[in-house]
Amino acid sequence: MRDLAWLLFAPDLLRVDQAGAKLAQPFASSAEREATLAWLHTLDAAPDPLHVRSRNPRSTRLGIYAESLLEFFLAHGPAARLVAANVPLRQQRRTIGECDFLLETADGARVHWELAVKFYLHIGDGASATARLSDYVGPNLQDRFDLKYGRLLTHQLALTTRAEFAALKLDGPWDAQLFIKGRLFYHDDSVIPAPEIGERHVRGWWLTASEWRAGHQAIDDARAWVVQPRLAWLASRRLQAGEAESLMAEAAAIHASLQAAVAPTMVASYVRDGAGGWTEESRGFIVPDDWPERARAFAASAL
Template sequence: MAARASDRTRFVDRFGDVTVRDLAWLLFAPDLLREGDAALARPFATSAKRDATLAWLASLDAAPQALHDHARNPRFTRLGIYAESLLRYFLAHGPAACLVAANVPLRRHRRTIGECDFLLEAANGARLHWELAVKFYLHIGNLDAPRAARLSDYVGPNLQDRFDLKHARLLTHQLALTSRAEFAVLGFEGPWQAQLFIKGRLFYHGLNGDGVAPAPEIDENHLRGWWLTAFEWREARAGAANEGRAWVVQPRMAWLASRRLDTTAAESLVAESEAIRARLEATVVPTMVAAYARDAAGGWIEESRGFIVPDDWPEQARAFAAAPL
């Protein structure tokens, strides 16, 4: 059941609890990729299942402790593990599908060669194998001579990951796990249809990076953000448009759904904004930030997200994007 990006945002914004919002974001955020080489996972086969899930999320929002107990585990220090725990809770307790197994290891000669993220049974009886990926990449491209974007132009902020390499790994290895002989001997009755569950956000250079056309494999409705060097940040922050905004450094475990601020927290951040901006100007590692602005009702809502990167980061990123890894 497809939905417009604006509808998906509305679905997430109706919930107040942070963990419920993160789960709703996983279910309703646009996919990063187009339907193409891999089939994409669809959490809801029908509008009735979507509506039932929204009602279930609303009841969870009113009493979220069970979800907190499941997903707010101090051992979950990686964003991917946290996202997996949220999706596992939905498949185990939600109204749209039935979880068969999660994190199923495949072994050859006692060596683990892969792990199936989720095996589930859809409402129509189809047996599905979902591989989950939640990715955040910065588009580097060629800043001096713009050209059509390629997947290799999207790099992880710490330059340890690249979208083209992750894409190839997902298609050639992870989605193929349920077709291997090592899976067949585990006894899960099939056949299994492999699908990719891929969410995230892509960040483009400049505060007005929306004008960059994405690589052909990327869904045109994907979530976007921006990135600036520390020098560019110093130049931009002097503008009047920054007045009255609260800036927050986003910890990695808060990279999923947009956040809201209560009045006390927002006023405190506005008061500390100069100190926050000064720290960002001197950043030595790429740092995600969010800008909050007051809405018509007097609350504070997230307006945009972006990365502040060191001044030498773009040169390193272009080299990483071009490397034959």
């Protein structure tokens, strides 16, 4: 439920006036927004249909999980109506692309949404000029914001204009829009984000394992650290009392594993709240000590 609400209400990663394409708006009016909030409250009281749709024990791919949440909203929510999802385009039996979502708004407009949920670490420093999109790299150094951005604009959003799409007889015209959410992680809070980045984008931090050991690893009865599995990367979380007991029992083992990070690891800091549970305070990545050098080389390859 938190993840679905986060997808719908979290700020976009890109600025409206710098995105290079239209940004998707889940609600066409304030009335639809209020109706969605009421629908979420009702669903929260009986969420089994959402759980059945979104839980796939055979998949740990975050993109597929996010797609399942957004598809549920379009199929059952009070706003736009889902026409089709994951529509493949083929050329001589070869798949050349897939339209994420085709939907129809309350006023009859037909819209094509491409969903992207991305988590990038900024690898510049605060003393340099304004960041570039290529300075934002994926934790495993297999993805970069400029590459993803270019692919979305030049390929994904253009799918509904291709002859292969016209052959599917899905009446349009279709208004292509980018639905982009995520979180950007900074080593230096003074960094000026790239011009394309949304002013209110969700932020986090990153540290090397040595920096972590030097002063950010303390645990006590009021604070603990949790490794975030990939499918828990979306919304901030609150742990109930029972989960908190399990957390404290594992705190020492988690603490030890983080000090010797051999791969970038997303973690969250939790603090006790007044209701007997734990509330997430901040989120970041702990990376191996050699990761920044490799990340800078990956970012520099864009030049």
